[in-house]
Amino acid sequence: MNYLEQFRAAKINSKLLEKLQQEFTVVKGKIKIMEVCGTHTQAISKIGLRELLPSNVELLTGPGCPICVTPFSYIDTAISLAQQEGVMVATFADFLKVPGSNSTLELEQAQGPNVKTVYSPLDAVKIAENNPEQEVVFLAVGFETTAPVIALSILDAQKKNLTNYSLLQALKTMPPVMEELVLNQYLDIDGFLCPGHVASIIGVEPFQFLAKEYDLPAVVAGFEVGDILFALEQIMEMIVRQEAKVVNAYPRVVEQKGNPKALKIMEQVFTSTVSRWRGLGKITNSGLELRPEYQEFAAENKFDFASATGKVAKQSGCSCGEVLMGIKKPTDCELFGTKCTPSHPLGPCMVSQEGSCAAYLYKVSVKMKLYSKE
Amino acid sequence: MNYLEQFRAAKINSKLLEKLQQEFTVVKGKIKIMEVCGTHTQAISKIGLRELLPSNVELLTGPGCPICVTPFSYIDTAISLAQQEGVMVATFADFLKVPGSNSTLELEQAQGPNVKTVYSPLDAVKIAENNPEQEVVFLAVGFETTAPVIALSILDAQKKNLTNYSLLQALKTMPPVMEELVLNQYLDIDGFLCPGHVASIIGVEPFQFLAKEYDLPAVVAGFEVGDILFALEQIMEMIVRQEAKVVNAYPRVVEQKGNPKALKIMEQVFTSTVSRWRGLGKITNSGLELRPEYQEFAAENKFDFASATGKVAKQSGCSCGEVLMGIKKPTDCELFGTKCTPSHPLGPCMVSQEGSCAAYLYKVSVKMKLYSKE
Amino acid sequence: MKTITLAHGNGGELMQELIKDIIYYYCGNDILLQQDDAAYLPEVEGELVTTTDSFVVDPIFFPGGDIGKLAVCGTVNDLAVNGAHPLYLTLGLILEEGLEIDKLKRIIKSVAETARKAGVKIAAGDTKVVPQGKGGGIYINTTGLGVVGPDINLQDAKIETGDKIIISGSIGDHGAAILASREEFEVSSALTSDCALLNNLTAQILSSSGGIKFLTDPTRGGLATALHEIAQQKQVTINLEEEILPIKKEVQGLGGILGIDPLYLASEGRVLCVAAAEEAEAVVNAMKDSPIGTGTAVIGEVTGDKSRVCLTTNLGGTRILRPLQKQLLPRLC
Amino acid sequence: MKTITLAHGNGGELMQELIKDIIYYYCGNDILLQQDDAAYLPEVEGELVTTTDSFVVDPIFFPGGDIGKLAVCGTVNDLAVNGAHPLYLTLGLILEEGLEIDKLKRIIKSVAETARKAGVKIAAGDTKVVPQGKGGGIYINTTGLGVVGPDINLQDAKIETGDKIIISGSIGDHGAAILASREEFEVSSALTSDCALLNNLTAQILSSSGGIKFLTDPTRGGLATALHEIAQQKQVTINLEEEILPIKKEVQGLGGILGIDPLYLASEGRVLCVAAAEEAEAVVNAMKDSPIGTGTAVIGEVTGDKSRVCLTTNLGGTRILRPLQKQLLPRLC
Amino acid sequence: MCIAVPVKVIEIVNDTEAVGAVKGVRKTVNITLISEVEVGDYVLLHSGCAIQKLNQSAAQETLAAFRDLAQDAGEER
Amino acid sequence: MCIAVPVKVIEIVNDTEAVGAVKGVRKTVNITLISEVEVGDYVLLHSGCAIQKLNQSAAQETLAAFRDLAQDAGEER
Numbered sequence A, B: 001m002n003y004l005e006q007f008r009a010a011k012i013n014s015k016l017l018e019k020l021q022q023e024f025t026v027v028k029g030k031i032k033i034m035e036v037c038g039t040h041t042q043a044i045s046k047i048g049l050r051e052l053l054p055s056n057v058e059l060l061t062g063p064g065c066p067i068c069v070t071p072f073s074y075i076d077t078a079i080s081l082a083q084q085e086g087v088m089v090a091t092f093a094d095f096l097k098v099p100g101s102n103s104t105l106e107l108e109q110a111q112g113p114n115v116k117t118v119y120s121p122l123d124a125v126k127i128a129e130n131n132p133e134q135e136v137v138f139l140a141v142g143f144e145t146t147a148p149v150i151a152l153s154i155l156d157a158q159k160k161n162l163t164n165y166s167l168l169q170a171l172k173t174m175p176p177v178m179e180e181l182v183l184n185q186y187l188d189i190d191g192f193l194c195p196g197h198v199a200s201i202i203g204v205e206p207f208q209f210l211a212k213e214y215d216l217p218a219v220v221a222g223f224e225v226g227d228i229l230f231a232l233e234q235i236m237e238m239i240v241r242q243e244a245k246v247v248n249a250y251p252r253v254v255e256q257k258g259n260p261k262a263l264k265i266m267e268q269v270f271t272s273t274v275s276r277w278r279g280l281g282k283i284t285n286s287g288l289e290l291r292p293e294y295q296e297f298a299a300e301n302k303f304d305f306a307s308a309t310g311k312v313a314k315q316s317g318c319s320c321g322e323v324l325m326g327i328k329k330p331t332d333c334e335l336f337g338t339k340c341t342p343s344h345p346l347g348p349c350m351v352s353q354e355g356s357c358a359a360y361l362y363k364v365s366v367k368m369k370l371y372s373k374e
Numbered sequence C, D: 001m002k003t004i005t006l007a008h009g010n011g012g013e014l015m016q017e018l019i020k021d022i023i024y025y026y027c028g029n030d031i032l033l034q035q036d037d038a039a040y041l042p043e044v045e046g047e048l049v050t051t052t053d054s055f056v057v058d059p060i061f062f063p064g065g066d067i068g069k070l071a072v073c074g075t076v077n078d079l080a081v082n083g084a085h086p087l088y089l090t091l092g093l094i095l096e097e098g099l100e101i102d103k104l105k106r107i108i109k110s111v112a113e114t115a116r117k118a119g120v121k122i123a124a125g126d127t128k129v130v131p132q133g134k135g136g137g138i139y140i141n142t143t144g145l146g147v148v149g150p151d152i153n154l155q156d157a158k159i160e161t162g163d164k165i166i167i168s169g170s171i172g173d174h175g176a177a178i179l180a181s182r183e184e185f186e187v188s189s190a191l192t193s194d195c196a197l198l199n200n201l202t203a204q205i206l207s208s209s210g211g212i213k214f215l216t217d218p219t220r221g222g223l224a225t226a227l228h229e230i231a232q233q234k235q236v237t238i239n240l241e242e243e244i245l246p247i248k249k250e251v252q253g254l255g256g257i258l259g260i261d262p263l264y265l266a267s268e269g270r271v272l273c274v275a276a277a278e279e280a281e282a283v284v285n286a287m288k289d290s291p292i293g294t295g296t297a298v299i300g301e302v303t304g305d306k307s308r309v310c311l312t313t314n315l316g317g318t319r320i321l322r323p324l325q326k327q328l329l330p331r332l333c
Numbered sequence E, F: 001m002c003i004a005v006p007v008k009v010i011e012i013v014n015d016t017e018a019v020g021a022v023k024g025v026r027k028t029v030n031i032t033l034i035s036e037v038e039v040g041d042y043v044l045l046h047s048g049c050a051i052q053k054l055n056q057s058a059a060q061e062t063l064a065a066f067r068d069l070a071q072d073a074g075e076e077r
């Protein structure tokens, strides 16, 4: 057995769960722990963890699903680009079904060679190389985990002298949005499950503010069942001990300083910028944009978006923003379960099985809440 | 009834045939009349005329099938062009099945977007216009009937500023090859059925040498059953009267001077050149080539044919040349009917139903002979 | 969603929805609605006959029909010309990503209507979606099941010299209508496809006379190819008379412009019949009684045993008709 | 000629040649060689069952099989899981211009061999050629005809709480093998498709016990979707145990790399069986006796009437398994 | 050499294009190669282009010649 | 946020490419984002790229911590 397999050993996991259950019952009152990473959300859902925890525990789903946090207008811009003659939009498959005003990328893909799903942005560069007559626009979404790979794609395109590769920029960074959440007066979080793969790039440092400035326990966690249980246990221990530290429970992947080489490449290509989050609005320094010397790879500079976004007329009536902010429950949305279903989603929260609305619909116990300051 | 329909009236045609049969039997000895136009060959075959004529009459098939007279190396060059990345060969469908050394255009068409059949060279220009990244090479074969249309395509491409349209030149002209045939010591022709559609462009003049210089009766003929019967009768009358004239029996389409406007366009773009004929070799002034001012549209100037034709290694063992020259009968070819069949032709004479070999195979009475001077 | 996407073919929820909303909606019946991996059929009486055809026509909508109507007619007709009473069809759809769902609906509606007219039920179906650029909008396979009554025995009939060749109407209409609807040729005409169900007509033919030797429908390859197959299979010479061949003027016109011989153009609603000479008149009369047989004509006869097809031309000459060899494409000469 | 051209599909001489040289050569039998518009079938005994499927797999050759084998297995299996003894298949080919004839031969040989193993005859066929760029090399439709003996009555069986869910081997091998063979992902493995004939196994299952409630093959959409269909159709709750699901390590590995859940990957040689609790052991033993059932396992049971599928995770949690919704594509998260 | 068919001009679209008709089939025809074409004219269509106008009186003369000859045949028999 | 899986490096192809293996599946991996990778190393694969090397001793320590905790649970019960 590969040593990594041991992280999945069922026997230890059951023991860890038992331990966790014991600890939670020791604590009186509600405890809210937020996982900010979509992949954590997915893992938690796949192991059916939420319902195994005592009823006084809520695992809140944070803004870590790149699909859910990307604003409506971005999708519309991507679609309008795909519709242009000579433009091919390259994207991670996750985006295909997200509805824009009148279409989805999946529908545009069906109309012609307008949308291509890729496994990696490096594949998008290859497509641009092989189709010199097409402008290949890669939908640059995701967080620090993906940003270095996208940066690499820019360096690759530059080395190949490609003038037909560009990014539609919406890369985001985690710590600023986490701080925004902490500052939110309606939101009351007892601890954070920090995103392990983001941390594998940026290290533990950037999360220290949680403990130091806001007195919140936080654990950088991996994604195996054991990792998650262990991390929750570490948070619980801190809560019980009324202690606030940022613990690295994923040291096999997360170095204190992250991955210096990846960070260097990322910083060579990108710089911080304000970014707009669905349901949260604009957050300072929460996004990445191409540095001036790479602006030739910005789709913004190659196309006139005014005309594109001018098209945004019809809204789908989706309440995803409010759901994400906790102003509404999914069931409060009048489209929920009737006009909006996983097969015909009207909002991003219904797109993936782990989206807040989809999860709610299928009665997997959902205890997500996220209040906005507005 | 449209007045043109009257040319097909069965009753008159039967009478004409009767008359013709009577005349032929009057004449003693063999009479050989050559139709030089492939469309005449086809019409004669479609009405089953050969077997209706007395046995002392032979209708010889001349070099008027653009497929049959185009040399092997031309097909190979066309195929090697089609095989090149970024090159699309546009062609009349007739050429698809003609075998080259290792392939046919039909096979190349099947491999990818390498060959496109068109109804008109003007369509090839449209294809070039819509596919700026492809070089569209039109296979410029045919005679004076088609040459003006091909000239028009060049003017069209020029007007549209296309730099990706070119011709692979093999256009031929009729009168020079007819003179070559007349001069052939082994060939003994009593009269010519002159090509009516070539004459619609070039007029009657260019055929006068047949009567004036070689004392041969010749009739410019149309393509309806009545046209052909009437023309043969006119030739017979002259033979009987030992008279040699060039008669225009297709005056509804053929003017004495042809079509001046078409001629002007043709001469604007093309000039006479030596041309190579399968089975007959090179004949002076029997071809058309782009004038110097249009040489930018010559595929010869865009591609290196030395390398292409260098590939011509394997020969198919086809005896088409000798069959066309009358040195061999189709049945003398060892491939005839066994390895070479209409479904799997090895030579151009087997490609169309009216090709010498195909016709022979299916026992439609074939009486073609054509001797070379070699 | 107005367009077919790959998700409509992945076996999941969207596909089930598509099948329910369109296929079951239009074609639903007790057998199809079993919805299992396979469908149980009620007991049948008579000899079972089966046939299969895939339809890849371009364009999918054409004057006189669409690929849905064609797919039902084609397979019903193949059963019918073998003397069978058609009972069931299966329906295999290969949709191309990007097909408009409205078009699919029109086509399936057409399938359902034609099946109803033919008296056949869609017994089973399948839907696949292929990526954009790997299909032709829609390809349809229909496989048919029918039964032949005890009184019909086409298999053992012997074709003899003197037998008449009869066709139920003009030839090549379908092929010409398809060509005319292809944009690249820049032609237009009022011509419509002859696409039609033949099962009533064949039943009428078979009940009108015991002298029927052979029935077929001259589809791909046209009349010449269909007759060539008979000539080869039954080792007979078939002779046609050019002068009495029913060819519409538009078909002739299009053939002239494009250099295509109508003898090689497909019909999709004509029966080609070989009948004993003495029965020919009765057969022709029976055929003319049918609304789709009004143009019935004797076009030739069996004249020997040379496994070939000849055409006596208007002038009295003879042309040997070979099976179709090339693509039907406009030619230079 | 080494390549399929449009002329191979025009109904003419080249097509006839192709059919004779390849289809008849490999698949020829007394019924197919009738060569008529439709084929007469010998008398059958039992209740008739039919099914149809088109196969559009990409790539057409994959580890463990090819589209020909798949096309026969798929349709034979659909008959088999409905309790039928498969007898006849029809074979509808849609070839893309440019397909190498050698590849076609390999595929048809594979069709013939698999049909022989299954004991079915190819009763009728059809060949169409679509232009280069309008197909996927080759698409195949097979339509099957089989008979169900009087002793088998799956249709009326009632699924009840306590019934066991049994699968004949590891899940998702076919889907994973296909994904692994797609170049764009730059992966490789020794994984082969599970593509196999199930008719012997289903016959064994049905003769081993009268307690069989339902049989199916979890193809497109995978195990989760197949079970969801049962749950919906029969209005039962099905509960799976994650810990005992047989999933090969390569399938897990590929799922991890590409972000794809093996529960939604197709199997093409597995039987999914619902059996009465008290019969489960006998059924499992009978299945294990078959060479393609050695990996048989009970993976869950019927636990209620909620029309849903649940998975009890290794940790004891519950996941609701929805039918497949999206394309199976690698995801970012 | 070259298939060509007569069509009747039923519409002049512009300097370069006309619509021809024959036996109920209409076809777009390029008319650049001929001069002074009018609706009602017959033109000879080859490879998408009109390559010559038809001379109707010459046609009638040819037909008359046919008939004369055909009559000859009748008489001589 | 981001799916990533650990794979074992079984071949270094060149400066930018390696072959990784996990559970019998091999995958081409871009290694530009990490330094000093060797055959036998485990790396974290995300979107076609190795984004970090795995630290094996840290992994063992974490596993030990798991076990300790699990034992706690056993004892406390």
Ligand code: SF4
Pocket: A317, A318, A319, A320, A321, A323, A330, A333, A334, A335, A336, A337, A340, A341, A345, A346, A347, A348, A349, A350, A351, A357
């Ligand atoms: S139910 Fe649909 S429309 Fe309503 S908030 Fe959720 S995703 Fe948006």
Ligand code: SF4
Pocket: B317, B318, B319, B320, B321, B323, B330, B333, B334, B335, B336, B337, B340, B341, B345, B346, B347, B348, B349, B350, B351, B357
């Ligand atoms: S039989 Fe074939 S190979 Fe021989 S001369 Fe004729 S065309 Fe050429």
Ligand SMILES: [Mg+2]
Pocket: A081, A082, A083, A084, A085, A086, A087, A088, A113, A114
């Ligand atoms: Mg586009």
Ligand SMILES: [Mg+2]
Pocket: B081, B082, B083, B084, B085, B086, B087, B088, B113, B114
């Ligand atoms: Mg090419």
Ligand SMILES: [Mg+2]
Pocket: C037, D077, D078, D216, D217, D218, D219
């Ligand atoms: Mg099935």
Ligand SMILES: [Mg+2]
Pocket: C037, C038, C126, D051, D052, D053, D078
């Ligand atoms: Mg099926």
Ligand SMILES: [Mg+2]
Pocket: C053, C074, C075, C078, C219
């Ligand atoms: Mg048919």
Ligand SMILES: [Mg+2]
Pocket: C125, C126, C127, D052, D053, D054
């Ligand atoms: Mg199916």
Ligand SMILES: [Mg+2]
Pocket: C077, C078, C216, C217, C218, C219, D037
């Ligand atoms: Mg038929």
Ligand SMILES: [Mg+2]
Pocket: C051, C052, C053, C078, D037, D038, D126
């Ligand atoms: Mg058929």
Ligand SMILES: [Mg+2]
Pocket: D053, D074, D075, D077, D078, D219
């Ligand atoms: Mg199946």
Ligand SMILES: [Mg+2]
Pocket: C052, C053, C054, D125, D126, D127
């Ligand atoms: Mg067929």
